[in-house]
Amino acid sequence: MSKKEIISALVDRYQDDVIHVSDTVWGFAEAGMKEYKTAEFYTKFFEEKGFKVEVGMADMPTAFVASWGEGTPIVGFLGEFDALPLLSQEAACPVKTPIVEGAYGHGCGHNCLGAGAAGAALALRDYLKENNLPGTVRFYGTPGEEYGSGKIYMARAGLFNDLDVCLTWHPSATNNVWATSSLANISVMFTFTGVTAHAAGNPHLGRSALDACELMNVGVNYLREHIIPEARVHYAYVNAGGIAPNVVHDKATIHYFIRAPKMSQAQEIYARVQDIAEGAAKMTGTTHVVDLKEAIYDYLPNITLSKVMEKAMNEIGAPEFDEADYALAREFRKTFNEGNLASVKSNLAGLSLDTDLIGDDEVLHTRILPYKPLNKAMSGSTDVGDASYCAPTAQCGVATEVLGTPGHSWQITAMSGSSIAHKGTMVAAKVLALTAVMAMEDEEMLKAAKEELKKSTGGQYVSAMPAHIKPNIG
Numbered sequence: 001m002s003k004k005e006i007i008s009a010l011v012d013r014y015q016d017d018v019i020h021v022s023d024t025v026w027g028f029a030e031a032g033m034k035e036y037k038t039a040e041f042y043t044k045f046f047e048e049k050g051f052k053v054e055v056g057m058a059d060m061p062t063a064f065v066a067s068w069g070e071g072t073p074i075v076g077f078l079g080e081f082d083a084l085p086l087l088s089q090e091a092a093c094p095v096k097t098p099i100v101e102g103a104y105g106h107g108c109g110h111n112c113l114g115a116g117a118a119g120a121a122l123a124l125r126d127y128l129k130e131n132n133l134p135g136t137v138r139f140y141g142t143p144g145e146e147y148g149s150g151k152i153y154m155a156r157a158g159l160f161n162d163l164d165v166c167l168t169w170h171p172s173a174t175n176n177v178w179a180t181s182s183l184a185n186i187s188v189m190f191t192f193t194g195v196t197a198h199a200a201g202n203p204h205l206g207r208s209a210l211d212a213c214e215l216m217n218v219g220v221n222y223l224r225e226h227i228i229p230e231a232r233v234h235y236a237y238v239n240a241g242g243i244a245p246n247v248v249h250d251k252a253t254i255h256y257f258i259r260a261p262k263m264s265q266a267q268e269i270y271a272r273v274q275d276i277a278e279g280a281a282k283m284t285g286t287t288h289v290v291d292l293k294e295a296i297y298d299y300l301p302n303i304t305l306s307k308v309m310e311k312a313m314n315e316i317g318a319p320e321f322d323e324a325d326y327a328l329a330r331e332f333r334k335t336f337n338e339g340n341l342a343s344v345k346s347n348l349a350g351l352s353l354d355t356d357l358i359g360d361d362e363v364l365h366t367r368i369l370p371y372k373p374l375n376k377a378m379s380g381s382t383d384v385g386d387a388s389y390c391a392p393t394a395q396c397g398v399a400t401e402v403l404g405t406p407g408h409s410w411q412i413t414a415m416s417g418s419s420i421a422h423k424g425t426m427v428a429a430k431v432l433a434l435t436a437v438m439a440m441e442d443e444e445m446l447k448a449a450k451e452e453l454k455k456s457t458g459g460q461y462v463s464a465m466p467a468h469i470k471p472n473i474g
């Protein structure tokens with residue numbers, strides 16, 4: 001039997017488990033950093049499978065590490081499991097039908113993400129055990145990808161530092177190894193404090209916190225012209241002071257996201273945004289405090305390891321769907337708008353790939369896109385970034401969704417509980433497990449992957465989150 005056949009058979013052994021994990025977590029649909037039922041379920045699951053589980057890592061009650069084996073190489077699989085607000089939806093139902101109006105739903109497919117990574121961890125354990133091979137298998141239960149960014153605290157605590165290989169995947173509409181990075185993101189709030197007064201009677205006695213926010217924003221708007229074009233600075237008024245125009249508002253808060261291709265670039269812009277806040281406070285006679293919420297590194301794909309994943313992915317092959325899946329996929333497709341459908345082509349173009357690689361009439365992706373490493377960032381951010389600075393990391397997308405599905409949508413919640421997602425999740429487990437085995441058995445590659453990491457990071461990872469800032473689990 002080829003390695004691919006051995007690994008496929010080992011993952012197939014756990015098919016019922018993988019689907020059970022995915023569907024159970026789908027049903028929990030818990031908010032980021034509050035995945036209590038999910039973490040408890042996973043803990044029990046891994047303990048029953050003979051893993052040692054440590055819970056409550058890096059000051060987060062729902063962060064855990066399940067491990068098996070000893071010695072090197074050490075392989076870590078990252079598993080996410082948080083859901084999104086307002087995306088409750090019946091499983092496999094192509095008509096918008098919330099189970100509970102306004103509730104959370106798995107609109108980013110993280111139920112599949114964790115289940116696929118868990119399947120890979122179990123298969124790799126069996127492979128090492130049955131072949132009497134040294135090595136450690138870890139499954140990282142990483143909470144709050146959507147809200148709270150658990151991995152940045154797990155990285156800060158050094159939990160990824162000893163990994164030889166770090167692997168993960170994301171439910172997707174296409175099958176491909178991630179060839180681009182993501183944007184670093186600094187999330188920060190500025191709260192201004194002034195003096196309240198009657199806006200008509202004694203305005204000269206008032207000092208407006210709202211004015212400070214407005215002036216700060218004017219400053220940041222002017223700043224945008226003079227920062228690198230790839231950077232993004234967006235804002236929201238968290239507290240605009242109040243609803244009464246006849247009161248001088250003494251408290252106001254504005255929230256910024258500062259994104260750039262590299263953390264160092266985001267930090268440089270952040271320093272300038274802080275200067276602007278100081279200027280706004282001076283102009284208005286107010287004081288201000290800076291509340292850094294999160295600082296997420298850009299994703300650093302390890303090209304050496306990604307090439308191994310590409311090979312594994314091509315050997316395993318894309319998911320194969322049946323007639324019922326295609327029929328369901330066509331129903332979902334009817335709910336997409338033109339822009340969603342056009343995104344299939346624009347995503348290909350964004351990866352510098354031929355836009356004909358996916359035909360207009362294709363509803364499910366059943367091939368594998370070529371892997372072409374690119375020196376550019378996709379527009380979003382992910383906390384896999386911090387892990388990728390600690391250890392050689394590779395990540396892929398596997399089709400669990402219909403081509404053209406809008407991101408973070410009720411359609412994804414529905415599909416993530418369907419047989420389409422079950423098939424994709426099993427393929428993801430196989431790709432991750434085979435990548436791990438191929439990597440562990442290639443000492444030269446492991447060395448080269450580490451050297452590549454060292455070269456691109458300049459050595460040690462330094463968290464962008466100061467030590468005194470605790471995870472936001474509230």
Ligand SMILES: [Zn+2]
Pocket residue numbers: 108109110145170
């Ligand atoms: Zn996601």
